[in-house]
Amino acid sequence: MNEVRPLVLIVDDNATNIDLLVNTLKTEYRLGIAKRGVNALEYAEKYRPDLILLDIMMPEMDGYEVCTRLKNNPLTESIPLIFITAMSETINKTKGFTLGAVDYITKPFHAAEVIARVQAHLAMALMKSELRSENALLEQMVQKKTVEIQDMLQGIISSMALMVEIRDPYTAGHQQRVAQLACAIAAKMGLAKEKIEGLRIAALLHDVGKIRIPVSILNRTGQLLNAEMEVIKVHPQISFEILKNIPFPWPCARMVLEHHERLDGTGYPHGLHGDEILLESKILAVADVTEAKSSFRPYRPAQGIESALSELRQHRGTLYDCDAVDACLLLYASETFQFDLPQQEVIRRSSSPRSHPHEQIE
Numbered sequence: 067m068n069e070v071r072p073l074v075l076i077v078d079d080n081a082t083n084i085d086l087l088v089n090t091l092k093t094e095y096r097l098g099i100a101k102r103g104v105n106a107l108e109y110a111e112k113y114r115p116d117l118i119l120l121d122i123m124m125p126e127m128d129g130y131e132v133c134t135r136l137k138n139n140p141l142t143e144s145i146p147l148i149f150i151t152a153m154s155e156t157i158n159k160t161k162g163f164t165l166g167a168v169d170y171i172t173k174p175f176h177a178a179e180v181i182a183r184v185q186a187h188l189a190m191a192l193m194k195s196e197l198r199s200e201n202a203l204l205e206q207m208v209q210k211k212t213v214e215i216q217d218m219l220q221g222i223i224s225s226m227a228l229m230v231e232i233r234d235p236y237t238a239g240h241q242q243r244v245a246q247l248a249c250a251i252a253a254k255m256g257l258a259k260e261k262i263e264g265l266r267i268a269a270l271l272h273d274v275g276k277i278r279i280p281v282s283i284l285n286r287t288g289q290l291l292n293a294e295m296e297v298i299k300v301h302p303q304i305s306f307e308i309l310k311n312i313p314f315p316w317p318c319a320r321m322v323l324e325h326h327e328r329l330d331g332t333g334y335p336h337g338l339h340g341d342e343i344l345l346e347s348k349i350l351a352v353a354d355v356t357e358a359k360s361s362f363r364p365y366r367p368a369q370g371i372e373s374a375l376s377e378l379r380q381h382r383g384t385l386y387d388c389d390a391v392d393a394c395l396l397l398y399a400s401e402t403f404q405f406d407l408p409q410q411e412v413i414r415r416s417s418s419p420r421s422h423p424h425e426q427i428e
């Protein structure tokens with residue numbers, strides 16, 4: 067029973083005052099006593115009392131100094147502290163509050179007042195402590211839920227990407243590799259981490275609209291007919307339709323819609339120019355064309371990274387954003403970038419490659 071009673075530390079150099087306070091509080095509380103400031107500090111750190119009654123006028127170390135040291139120690143800073151003072155000047159009381167005390171009791175003591183103030187501040191301290199525990203618990207729950215939701219979102223994105231790649235094994239892994247490169251380019255360009263996350267998601271899903279394109283066209287070798295090319299060109303719009311109602315905090319749907327737009331207006335589906343295209347879309351375009359050109363496709367062998375980079379250099383500022391191209395070239399020049407996911411095994415199915423300027427179908 068005794069163990070659950072709050073512990074109150076009385077700090078006073080005057081034996082009469084100590085006796086008075088002990089007699090007033092001993093039935094309700096466990097009590098600690100310190101006659102000097104230095105003993106009070108040691109006691110507080112060792113036993114962490116629930117409340118401290120602290121005399122101001124003491125030899126060697128006065129109550130203000132003890133209070134300051136208690137508040138500067140992480141182990142004792144949250145212990146509520148009530149000053150005991152014979153002084154009635156406002157300036158002394160104010161100083162006590164400024165240093166972090168929660169209240170003061172003026173000598174000579176009135177037992178009822180001492181009990182009332184001690185009770186009130188212990189109750190407040192208990193409430194604060196419970197609130198802190200509840201907040202910590204809530205924070206933990208929010209963090210756990212956030213991780214669960216992020217994992218779920220990642221799972222849904224991977225499944226959506228797989229739905230389209232499963233129909234088109236020759237571009238399996240394309241979206242993941244594009245996402246990795248797009249994020250590296252964006253980081254090199256100094257985009258904020260938050261923006262890069264939006265770009266990563268858009269890149270992982272940028273070709274999801276190919277779900278609408280017949281497999282016979284996706285995997286066909288040889289030259290595509292104009293009509294077939296027109297069918298393929300629908301995929302950014304379909305990707306947009308699939309993503310537009312998902313409340314991402316980033317314009318992911320617009321990024322996928324614009325990933326085949328080109329600076330000079332020769333892209334599709336809307337023939338946008340320069341600043342009409344979102345920066346993230348321009349980065350996605352550079353990553354897309356770099357990955358696609360360096361990988362194998364049913365209609366042509368892998369052309370290698372050098373061919374992809376040469377395409378970027380040739381059309382820097384006309385088709386592709388200068389900053390995104392420069393960042394991509396720097397990544398490869400400094401050899402700091404390498405795809406995590408290996409490219410699809412090269413399966414040459416046709417000796418009659420079809421031609422697609424600037425990887426228009428990827």
Ligand SMILES: [Fe+2]
Pocket residue numbers: 272273301302325326427428
């Ligand atoms: Fe595409």
Ligand SMILES: [Fe+2]
Pocket residue numbers: 240244272273354427428
């Ligand atoms: Fe693509």
